[in-house]
Amino acid sequence: xxxxIPKEIKIYKKFSLSPNQKICVLLFPKLGKFKESDMQxxxxxxxxxxxxxxxxxxxxxxKKLPKSLHGDMQVNSNIYPNDSxxxxxxADLCIISSSSANEEALFSKIPCIDLxxxxxxxxxxxxxxxxxxxxxxxxxxxxxxxxxxxxVNSLERKNSNYFDKLIKRFLFTHSNSSE
Numbered sequence: 001x002x003x004x005i006p007k008e009i010k011i012y013k014k015f016s017l018s019p020n021q022k023i024c025v026l027l028f029p030k031l032g033k034f035k036e037s038d039m040q041x042x043x044x045x046x047x048x049x050x051x052x053x054x055x056x057x058x059x060x061x062x063k064k065l066p067k068s069l070h071g072d073m074q075v076n077s078n079i080y081p082n083d084s085x086x087x088x089x090x091a092d093l094c095i096i097s098s099s100s101a102n103e104e105a106l107f108s109k110i111p112c113i114d115l116x117x118x119x120x121x122x123x124x125x126x127x128x129x130x131x132x133x134x135x136x137x138x139x140x141x142x143x144x145x146x147x148x149x150x151x152v153n154s155l156e157r158k159n160s161n162y163f164d165k166l167i168k169r170f171l172f173t174h175s176n177s178s179e
Contacts, residue, residue, distance in 0.1 A: 004081060011086045015075070017052070024051035025087040026071065029097030031061050033117035038141040039069055042095070042115065045148045051093060056084050092158045102134055107171055109163035111155035115140045130166060132156045 012019055024046050046053050055071035059078045077083045084101065088094055088108035096102065098118035105112035114136040129136070135151045137143065156162045 005085065005089060006081070008090050011090050014086070015054070015073070015090075017054075017073075017090065019090075021052045022050050023054060023087075023091040024093040024095060025054045025056060025084070025091040026095040027084055027097070027099060027101055028055055028057045028061070028065065028069070029099075029115070029117045030058075031064055033097070034115075035141065036066060036069065041143075042140070042148070043069070043071060045145050046093075046095075048145060049149060049152060054087055054091065056087060093152065093155075102129075103171070106133065106163065106166055109159045109167075111152075111158065113137060113151060113155075132162055133166065 006014075008019070011017075017023065026046075043053060052073070053071035054073045054075060055065075055069065057065055057074060057076045059076060065074070075083050075087065082104075085104050085108065088104055088110050091108075091110055094101070094105045094108075094110050094112045095115060096105070096112060097115045099114070102112050102114065112134045114134065116136060116138045131154075133156050135155060137148075137151060140148075
């Protein structure tokens with residue numbers, strides 16, 4: 001999945017987005033794991049911070065998502081290359097929810113917020129947890145704008161050299177992942 005990713009300009013064109021936009025891609029959590037009003041609050045914070053919100057949904061939940069949670073743009077596909085990965089390559093911030101997508105976020109050199117919705121005690125890709133690029137927020141329901149924005153603003157910015165160090169340590173630096 002990490003090979004043959006188009007250049008950023010092609011990704012912007014595919015999704016009809018502008019390189020001048022500040023983009024947040026939100027990998028939508030499984031339905032039923034949160035209250036709609038809590039997710040709407042997070043959306044309002046993202047918008048207040050100046051982001052264009054792209055919501056990536058799973059194909060099986062696409063039609064069930066309430067319109068109030070579509071964001072500025074909703075993307076739903078299950079094709080190669082992976083749209084989540086493409087969107088991360090052009091976005092400035094990624095929001096996940098109890099997902100292993102923090103690996104893709106690191107690969108894409110994008111900071112990541114994890115809104116925990118899975119109450120089980122297991123943690124995926126724990127070795128990739130680094131407070132400079134990844135913030136896990138438990139009990140995010142009802143979080144204030146001040147606290148949420150503090151989490152976001154404490155992260156490294158997209159494409160910071162810090163990502164390169166972690167990629168070298170935990171992923172790979174060659175151009176072909178099958179190597």
